[in-house]
Amino acid sequence: MKTEQPVSGFQPLYRRIKAQLTERLSAGEWRPGEPIPSEIDLAQRFRVSQGTVRKAVGELAGENVLVRKQGRGTFVASHAHTRSQLSFLRLTPDDGSVEELEAELIDVRRIRADATSARMLALPTGASLVRLRRTLSINGNRILFEEARVSADLFQGLGPEVVERHRCMLYSMYESAYHVKIVAAEEQLKAVDADADIAAFLDVAPGTPLLLMERVAYTYDRKPVELRRGFCNTSRHHYANEIT
Amino acid sequence: MKTEQPVSGFQPLYRRIKAQLTERLSAGEWRPGEPIPSEIDLAQRFRVSQGTVRKAVGELAGENVLVRKQGRGTFVASHAHTRSQLSFLRLTPDDGSVEELEAELIDVRRIRADATSARMLALPTGASLVRLRRTLSINGNRILFEEARVSADLFQGLGPEVVERHRCMLYSMYESAYHVKIVAAEEQLKAVDADADIAAFLDVAPGTPLLLMERVAYTYDRKPVELRRGFCNTSRHHYANEIT
DNA sequence: GAGTGGTCTAGACCACTCA
DNA sequence: GAGTGGTCTAGACCACTCA
Numbered sequence: 001m002k003t004e005q006p007v008s009g010f011q012p013l014y015r016r017i018k019a020q021l022t023e024r025l026s027a028g029e030w031r032p033g034e035p036i037p038s039e040i041d042l043a044q045r046f047r048v049s050q051g052t053v054r055k056a057v058g059e060l061a062g063e064n065v066l067v068r069k070q071g072r073g074t075f076v077a078s079h080a081h082t083r084s085q086l087s088f089l090r091l092t093p094d095d096g097s098v099e100e101l102e103a104e105l106i107d108v109r110r111i112r113a114d115a116t117s118a119r120m121l122a123l124p125t126g127a128s129l130v131r132l133r134r135t136l137s138i139n140g141n142r143i144l145f146e147e148a149r150v151s152a153d154l155f156q157g158l159g160p161e162v163v164e165r166h167r168c169m170l171y172s173m174y175e176s177a178y179h180v181k182i183v184a185a186e187e188q189l190k191a192v193d194a195d196a197d198i199a200a201f202l203d204v205a206p207g208t209p210l211l212l213m214e215r216v217a218y219t220y221d222r223k224p225v226e227l228r229r230g231f232c233n234t235s236r237h238h239y240a241n242e243i244t
Numbered sequence: 245m246k247t248e249q250p251v252s253g254f255q256p257l258y259r260r261i262k263a264q265l266t267e268r269l270s271a272g273e274w275r276p277g278e279p280i281p282s283e284i285d286l287a288q289r290f291r292v293s294q295g296t297v298r299k300a301v302g303e304l305a306g307e308n309v310l311v312r313k314q315g316r317g318t319f320v321a322s323h324a325h326t327r328s329q330l331s332f333l334r335l336t337p338d339d340g341s342v343e344e345l346e347a348e349l350i351d352v353r354r355i356r357a358d359a360t361s362a363r364m365l366a367l368p369t370g371a372s373l374v375r376l377r378r379t380l381s382i383n384g385n386r387i388l389f390e391e392a393r394v395s396a397d398l399f400q401g402l403g404p405e406v407v408e409r410h411r412c413m414l415y416s417m418y419e420s421a422y423h424v425k426i427v428a429a430e431e432q433l434k435a436v437d438a439d440a441d442i443a444a445f446l447d448v449a450p451g452t453p454l455l456l457m458e459r460v461a462y463t464y465d466r467k468p469v470e471l472r473r474g475f476c477n478t479s480r481h482h483y484a485n486e487i488t
Numbered sequence: 489g490a491g492t493g494g495t496c497t498a499g500a501c502c503a504c505t506c507a
Numbered sequence: 508g509a510g511t512g513g514t515c516t517a518g519a520c521c522a523c524t525c526a
Contacts, residue, residue: 040491051514051517052514052515052516070493071523184487188482188483188484189483191453191455209435209437209454210435210453211433234434239434240430241431242428242429244308244427244428256494257496279511284511293497294498295497295498312513315503315505
């Protein structure tokens with residue numbers, strides 16, 4: 001029997017259940033890839049009907065936080081178990097699909113957060129960050145240069161070895177090596193000219209138009225944990241988006 | 245009591261209800277902006293429980309085909325009634341929001357469908373199309389040049405007068421003047437250099453990097469009805485996208 | 489065959505809107 | 508106060524997976 005009342009505004013029961021599930025996921029009670037208890041079990045624990053649990057789980061499944069598998073159970077979504085490892089990469093060859101994806105690490109360094117990075121990561125200016133740079137090839141064509149920035153505090157000991165060990169799959173690494181699960185992201189896209197450095201990395205002439213992708217990635221409760229900036233050669237590839 | 249059985253594979257009842265609702269929407273039984281019958285009413289008509297109707301309506305609401313308003317009813321989504329008239333435009337100023345949106349029509353012409361356009365619109369090559377060109381300004385800055393192509397057969401008599409009369413709000417015009425409701429779209433983005441023509445329209449130097457947006461817009465049952473191609477000056481604006 | 493999520497029902501009651 | 512969508516329950520049964 002729940003005793004607390006919402007301070008203001010109406011919060012349905014299933015949302016409070018959802019909040020409790022999110023809290024437990026965030027605390028690591030159930031790890032990515034693992035099953036959570038069955039709906040009947042959860043209903044008994046929370047002393048609500050199965051329908052109410054289903055509604056809470058349904059919303060989390062809709063947000064790709066949980067994955068339901070009929071006949072098997074409900075699982076914590078995992079970047080390691082995503083079939084393509086590409087769930088957050090919207091780039092596709094103009095003809096055909098992504099058959100092969102290869103990342104080449106350039107470097108991993110400690111840097112100080114500038115004012116903008118700090119604000120976007122909700123850290124103090126000057127906070128210690130880890131900056132990782134790499135290139136990505138799709139089907140053998142190197143088309144993306146990107147850099148990622150994360151808090152050095154949250155990702156202690158993050159260096160080239162850890163990255164290589166996880167085959168450059170960053171979100172999968174964050175999740176298994178640092179227990180930081182990326183659940184959503186916001187991207188802003190622009191068209192820019194390649195400067196000399198990036199042109200060299202992508203084997204194009206300086207001044208070539210590139211698609212600039214800037215991303216903020218969030219963990220549970222919309223806490224920002226990673227900034228990413230990518231430059232993509234879109235001469236034979238495009239960014240695909242569905243609008244509804 | 246339903247008698248037909250699915251030919252193969254299991255189709256739950258609520259999906260058949262959903263299909264029937266879609267059919268009626270597509271046939272124009274309920275028009276954009278109008279309410280559909282209440283859930284209790286629909287449940288009686290279809291001889292199912294309210295819960296089953298709710299599930300069908302819920303999926304259509306999730307696809308932005310219907311809009312539920314507690315205490316008032318469920319309405320057919322309408323581009324004319326969307327608050328911002330921008331539901332499909334993902335462009336935002338880097339600082340601030342879209343306060344004012346203004347379109348300037350360039351021309352409206354009949355053209356023949358090239359092989360690609362024809363294929364994407366599921367029409368024969370050489371079919372008659374209407375091509376509309378315009379520029380768009382956000383908060384007084386002209387940042388987008390775009391052209392739209394639709395079947396001349398489906399949009400009979402589409403000329404500059406019709407467009408102007410609807411204040412350049414194309415999807416709203418398709419819906420009210422031609423009973424064609426756009427419900428979804430797919431976009432592909434690239435970075436390109438401005439050619440002389442487009443540079444002139446956007447008041448930029450030729451060679452300026454622009455964001456190219458190519459879109460296929462669909463009506464009910466994923467029937468393609470419009471092709472659009474836009475070139476955006478992203479020096480002070482960006483394309484915003486949410487990834488989950 | 490046991491266990492899981494998925495569907496469907498009937499019914500009670502709640503939050504909200506509008507006349 | 509009538510009517511709408513929104514929540515919640517309890518229970519039956521179905522589709523699917525796996526040992």
